Amino acid sequence: MNHLILLVVLPLLSAFIIPVVAKHSLTISRLIGPVVLVFILALVVLSWNSVGSNGFAIFLGGFLPPVGIVFYIDHFSLMLSGLIAGMLLIVWPWNSYVAPRQYSLYMLLTAASFGLVLSADLFNLYVFYELLAVATYGLIARQKNPAAAVAALRYLFVSATGSAMLLLGIAIIYTLTGTLNIAHLATMTDQLHGLAGLSAFALIVIGAGVKAEMFLLNTWVPEVYSTIETPLAALLAGLISKLATVLIIRVLLMLFQQSEVLQMLLVVGVFGVISGEMVAWRAKDMLRMLSFSSIAQLGMIFIAFSIAGEVGLWIGLAMMLHHLLVKGGLFLLADKMQGSFDNLRGYAKRSAMAVAIFIIFILSLLGIPPFPGFWIKLMLILNLAEQNNTLYHYAIGFILLATVIEAAYLFKLVRYLFQDEEAATIVSTPKSLTFWYAQIFALVLLVSLAFISPISNRLKDMASQVANPDIYINTILPSHLSGGNP
Amino acid sequence: MLINISIEGLLYFGAISLSLIGLFGLLVSNNVFRMLLALVMFEAGANLILVLSGFRENGIAPIFLADYSGAIMNDPVPQALVLTAIVIGVGIQALALALILRVKKHYKSLDMRVIRSKLEHEIATQANVEPPGSHHAPKQIVRAGEHQ
Numbered sequence: 247m248n249h250l251i252l253l254v255v256l257p258l259l260s261a262f263i264i265p266v267v268a269k270h271s272l273t274i275s276r277l278i279g280p281v282v283l284v285f286i287l288a289l290v291v292l293s294w295n296s297v298g299s300n301g302f303a304i305f306l307g308g309f310l311p312p313v314g315i316v317f318y319i320d321h322f323s324l325m326l327s328g329l330i331a332g333m334l335l336i337v338w339p340w341n342s343y344v345a346p347r348q349y350s351l352y353m354l355l356t357a358a359s360f361g362l363v364l365s366a367d368l369f370n371l372y373v374f375y376e377l378l379a380v381a382t383y384g385l386i387a388r389q390k391n392p393a394a395a396v397a398a399l400r401y402l403f404v405s406a407t408g409s410a411m412l413l414l415g416i417a418i419i420y421t422l423t424g425t426l427n428i429a430h431l432a433t434m435t436d437q438l439h440g441l442a443g444l445s446a447f448a449l450i451v452i453g454a455g456v457k458a459e460m461f462l463l464n465t466w467v468p469e470v471y472s473t474i475e476t477p478l479a480a481l482l483a484g485l486i487s488k489l490a491t492v493l494i495i496r497v498l499l500m501l502f503q504q505s506e507v508l509q510m511l512l513v514v515g516v517f518g519v520i521s522g523e524m525v526a527w528r529a530k531d532m533l534r535m536l537s538f539s540s541i542a543q544l545g546m547i548f549i550a551f552s553i554a555g556e557v558g559l560w561i562g563l564a565m566m567l568h569h570l571l572v573k574g575g576l577f578l579l580a581d582k583m584q585g586s587f588d589n590l591r592g593y594a595k596r597s598a599m600a601v602a603i604f605i606i607f608i609l610s611l612l613g614i615p616p617f618p619g620f621w622i623k624l625m626l627i628l629n630l631a632e633q634n635n636t637l638y639h640y641a642i643g644f645i646l647l648a649t650v651i652e653a654a655y656l657f658k659l660v661r662y663l664f665q666d667e668e669a670a671t672i673v674s675t676p677k678s679l680t681f682w683y684a685q686i687f688a689l690v691l692l693v694s695l696a697f698i699s700p701i702s703n704r705l706k707d708m709a710s711q712v713a714n715p716d717i718y719i720n721t722i723l724p725s726h727l728s729g730g731n732p
Numbered sequence: 733m734l735i736n737i738s739i740e741g742l743l744y745f746g747a748i749s750l751s752l753i754g755l756f757g758l759l760v761s762n763n764v765f766r767m768l769l770a771l772v773m774f775e776a777g778a779n780l781i782l783v784l785s786g787f788r789e790n791g792i793a794p795i796f797l798a799d800y801s802g803a804i805m806n807d808p809v810p811q812a813l814v815l816t817a818i819v820i821g822v823g824i825q826a827l828a829l830a831l832i833l834r835v836k837k838h839y840k841s842l843d844m845r846v847i848r849s850k851l852e853h854e855i856a857t858q859a860n861v862e863p864p865g866s867h868h869a870p871k872q873i874v875r876a877g878e879h880q
Contacts, residue, residue: 376820392838393854399831410778417782531859586861
């Protein structure tokens with residue numbers, strides 16, 4: 247099973263090989279990326295069954311933890327790896343005029359994403375997180391319009407500050423415990439439960455929250471998403487934000503299962519939902535509206551994760567998948583439907599298919615039955631109501647309020663789409679690759695309707711596996727080292 | 733001794749102050765280059781705190797020699813970690829400088845307020861919607877930048 251290390255190694259290797267190969271043959275350099283991604287996708291699918299319910303660990307270089315570096319693989323991380331490979335294949339720049347360097351950046355992004363999902367060591371997580379950040383800065387700054395350079399620079403300032411805070415949090419944890427192996431840390435959580443431990447967690451949440459579009463750390467979101475090409479925006483909003491959330495969740499589940507921490511996440515999530523929806527309501531163009539509503543959706547995911555135990559985890563997982571599908575699809579659709587709402591007047595006449603898909607997506611986003619979004623929101627609200635804390639009950643009110651605001655601006659947009667007046671500027675009818683992908687996303691959403699209960703059972707299994715620190719500890723530290731410095 | 737300050741406490745105080753100065757600079761300065769310098773300070777502070785976590789008072793360099801007497805050693809792990817963090821930091825600073833050059837070439841300004849208002853303007857024109865704020869506000873901000 248150790249071959250799963252290829253998930254990180256191959257993309258990293260190809261990232262450095264691509265510019266060299268491009269000097270000899272441009273065609274081959276163009277093929278390397280997709281070939282690697284397809285290979286990895288096959289690898290993930292083939293090893294799905296051989297990963298047991300306990301997950302397994304790869305000890306790099308044969309050094310056993312807590313000294314060596316560990317990768318931890320379970321169904322959850324395998325599913326995320328599959329999603330990463332699939333999503334990158336979808337947004338892969340197939341156009342012929344792309345410079346080979348951009349392929350390198352995409353492969354770096356891939357390697358960093360896999361590393362982020364698989365690594366079981368806090369410092370390694372930091373390194374992969376930085377690698378991911380650098381690759382995204384490069385991809386944003388490489389866009390043709392100069393505004394993208396400003397957006398990348400402002401994003402860099404916010405993100406680099408966040409990363410330094412992440413490092414600070416890791417330093418505090420190391421000072422307190424003397425180890426950075428997550429499984430090893432999980433055996434001595436009592437040392438982390440003081441004020442210093444909590445501040446370390448807060449710093450880690452702030453650091454990862456920048457990419458997870460958390461409230462107050464998301465000033466970069468509208469600028470970046472409206473200056474970059476839409477497939478890349480689909481990747482950032484759909485996938486990268488989820489990976490940062492995964493980082494927070496791993497640390498939360500393994501090290502900080504405390505009610506104060508969960509309530510902190512809840513409050514941050516509620517603020518994200520409300521602020522995101524309010525600003526999205528005021529937005530006058532498609533891309534901004536999508537980016538602000540993405541902030542709100544991420545807030546909703548944080549609310550889900552703030553419910554203690556497996557329940558919160560599986561609702562959060564379902565939400566992550568749903569948001570990946572819907573927001574990814576919407577951004578891909580926006581490749582042709584972008585511009586101000588005025589430009590989109592009467593769009594339904596030009597492309598009925600695009601508008602139909604758009605409506606399917608937003609109905610699911612709002613949570614209208616029978617779409618998957620409805621079941622997820624229903625489960626979230628039911629479980630929030632079961633909590634013995636008024637704070638959670640207030641959150642229900644805020645979620646419903648946010649849904650009303652969301653409905654207001656989305657239906658306003660739908661009205662524009664069906665207005666008969668001729669548009670001020672002619673938008674070409676969508677026949678691009680991205681439109682086909684958007685159609686596939688919508689199809690997956692509709693098909694998943696028929697499999698709601700098997701999917702949710704699978705997610706429940708996955709959640710119970712992830713939420714149990716004992717499995718994690720026993721897999722990585724079979725001898726179960728008790729606390730103390732190594 | 734009236735005040736009993738350990739050398740470790742003093743070092744921590746210095747590192748934490750350095751990162752706080754950096755954070756403060758990031759929040760208040762408007763010049764892009766100064767923001768970058770503040771970021772460098774903040775990262776340096778974070779790196780110092782990390783390397784301090786392995787500091788032992790009177791500790792010796794962590795090298796096992798034949799005549800090792802059992803003296804306290806400094807923890808080498810944070811030193812290895814901080815080396816990685818420094819390298820990453822330098823890379824990001826270089827990237828930021830390159831981006832600043834590109835921004836300066838296109839916008840002819842280093843003031844974040846000016847750059848940001850021009851950016852908002854550009855995004856709005858691209859999307860074919862009215863620029864944010866009132867009809868007069870963006871012009872005034874741009875004019876303020878030209879005086880510099």
